[in-house]
Amino acid sequence: MKPLSLLLAVTLGERTPRLLAQEQGPQDVGGGGLAKRPAALLLRQGPEGPPPRPDLDPKLYLKVDDPTGTLQAAFRRYPRGVPAPHCEISRYIPLPASANWASGLSPERSCPRALDGDWLTVSMSSSVLSLSSLLRLQPEPQQEPVLITVATVVLTVLTHTPAPRIRLGQDAILDLSFAYMPPTLEATASLAPSPPPFGLEWRRQHLGKGHLLLAATPGLGGQMPAAREGAVAFAAWDDDDPWGPWTGNGTFWLPAVRPFQEGTYLATVHLPYLQGQVSLELTMHKPPKVSLSPAPLVWAAPGEAPPELLCLVSHFYPSEGLEVEWELRGGSESGSQKAEGQRWLSSLRHHSDGSVSLSGHLKLPPITAEQHGARYICRVHHSSLPASGRSAEVTVEVAGFSGPSLEDGVGLFLSAFLLLGLFKVLGWYCKKGKSKINLMLYLIKPKILLCRHKQYKKL
Ligand SMILES: *[C@@H]1O[C@H](CO)[C@@H](O)[C@H](O)[C@H]1NC(C)=O
Numbered sequence: 001m002k003p004l005s006l007l008l009a010v011t012l013g014e015r016t017p018r019l020l021a022q023e024q025g026p027q028d029v030g031g032g033g034l035a036k037r038p039a040a041l042l043l044r045q046g047p048e049g050p051p052p053r054p055d056l057d058p059k060l061y062l063k064v065d066d067p068t069g070t071l072q073a074a075f076r077r078y079p080r081g082v083p084a085p086h087c088e089i090s091r092y093i094p095l096p097a098s099a100n101w102a103s104g105l106s107p108e109r110s111c112p113r114a115l116d117g118d119w120l121t122v123s124m125s126s127s128v129l130s131l132s133s134l135l136r137l138q139p140e141p142q143q144e145p146v147l148i149t150v151a152t153v154v155l156t157v158l159t160h161t162p163a164p165r166i167r168l169g170q171d172a173i174l175d176l177s178f179a180y181m182p183p184t185l186e187a188t189a190s191l192a193p194s195p196p197p198f199g200l201e202w203r204r205q206h207l208g209k210g211h212l213l214l215a216a217t218p219g220l221g222g223q224m225p226a227a228r229e230g231a232v233a234f235a236a237w238d239d240d241d242p243w244g245p246w247t248g249n250g251t252f253w254l255p256a257v258r259p260f261q262e263g264t265y266l267a268t269v270h271l272p273y274l275q276g277q278v279s280l281e282l283t284m285h286k287p288p289k290v291s292l293s294p295a296p297l298v299w300a301a302p303g304e305a306p307p308e309l310l311c312l313v314s315h316f317y318p319s320e321g322l323e324v325e326w327e328l329r330g331g332s333e334s335g336s337q338k339a340e341g342q343r344w345l346s347s348l349r350h351h352s353d354g355s356v357s358l359s360g361h362l363k364l365p366p367i368t369a370e371q372h373g374a375r376y377i378c379r380v381h382h383s384s385l386p387a388s389g390r391s392a393e394v395t396v397e398v399a400g401f402s403g404p405s406l407e408d409g410v411g412l413f414l415s416a417f418l419l420l421g422l423f424k425v426l427g428w429y430c431k432k433g434k435s436k437i438n439l440m441l442y443l444i445k446p447k448i449l450l451c452r453h454k455q456y457k458k459l
Pocket of ligand 1: 238
């Protein structure tokens with residue numbers, strides 16, 4: 001049979017408890033050149049039965065029977081306001097896993113009869129989930145009362161973190177869960193009453209090539225490829241119900257991530273002759289530290305240019321998309337305005353953790369007396385920061401315009417205190433012989449006058 005690919009978009013029923021996945025634009029030819037045909041998945045139906053869809057081929061109008069409830073649950077927790085997922089259906093043919101390490105999962109030479117029939121694979125992806133389900137179709141559409149084909153979900157693989165964004169150097173946890181209900185009773189009867197063995201595989205795609213990072217077959221022995229990059233997975237069935245349906249956990253853990261680990265991750269769950277796969281996009285970020293020099297004050301005489309301002313933006317990732325803005329606040333104008341002056345950015349400095357640093361420079365024009373107390377702000381915008389960015393500031397001090405500040409007051413008090421002590425010591429020395437005075441004079445030249453003055457007084 002010709003491979004069939006269908007582009008689907010999900011619309012959520014507003015008032016009726018109904019969830020319908022439907023396609024837009026019949027006979028739409030996609031970029032891959034495959035003919036696309038409209039189809040709809042009815043995930044939940046209202047009391048009045050399936051809505052009529054005369055526009056659809058009844059073989060492509062699918063009433064979803066989901067014994068594990070995973071697909072339904074994923075849409076129940078689908079947040080309002082998030083765009084509907086991109087959705088695709090294609091034909092599926094049960095096949096044994098091709099990897100050697102997974103060969104233990106399908107020891108039979110041919111596909112069991114229990115897996116006979118037509119299969120579809122449904123892939124859905126959006127910003128909040130990425131899932132893939134294997135559906136087994138009933139041979140003929142049913143009249144209920146509109147013609148519709150019942151499709152039973154056998155395997156669903158799902159992640160709620162389709163686009164994890166991890167801070168550089170932290171651990172990445174890529175969520176993965178799956179659920180399985182064998183398609184027929186015969187398929188279960190041949191097995192012992194316990195969850196079946198499964199295979200879990202995590203790969204990273206890089207430049208069109210996949211790198212196997214981790215493979216596991218809990219419940220089966222055999223030679224396994226060693227895990228790479230310190231990766232660990234929680235590969236286990238969660239549910240202990242011996243007769244199924246079963247749910248499992250394949251969450252992947254990658255310690256202390258580095259930039260080279262960014263990319264597309266493919267998680268595959270292998271069951272005998274059946275595979276479900278989802279993809280995740282891992283990106284990294286690190287917000288910059290921002291500091292200004294000189295700080296906290298920059299000083300100049302009226303009509304002179306203050307020293308150049310340097311805004312150090314350090315240890316951020318990714319290196320692209322960083323903006324440094326200079327603002328001026330206070331002074332003669334009210335509010336904030338763009339700072340005048342010549343500005344430029346240094347080249348990037350690279351650090352061993354993959355982050356980078358740079359500095360923004362601002363050469364200020366000569367200042368006026370009105371600018372006393374104005375503040376220069378260096379504001380940095382980057383994808384790792386909130387929209388307001390991160391900033392550092394410096395206050396302009398114009399010579400001759402500064403009143404005594406609190407620090408100055410404290411300084412004056414301390415100086416007075418020390419001087420008082422000094423007078424006492426000096427007085428004591430001055431009373432004694434000249435040799436000692438000379439020694440003192442030698443040690444603290446600026447105080448010479450002080451001692452002499454006292455001596456003259458005595459004379
Ligand atoms: C899977 O296992 C991890 C680690 O034990 C846990 O944090 C996570 O919540 C589990 N996921 C599910 C869906 O139970």
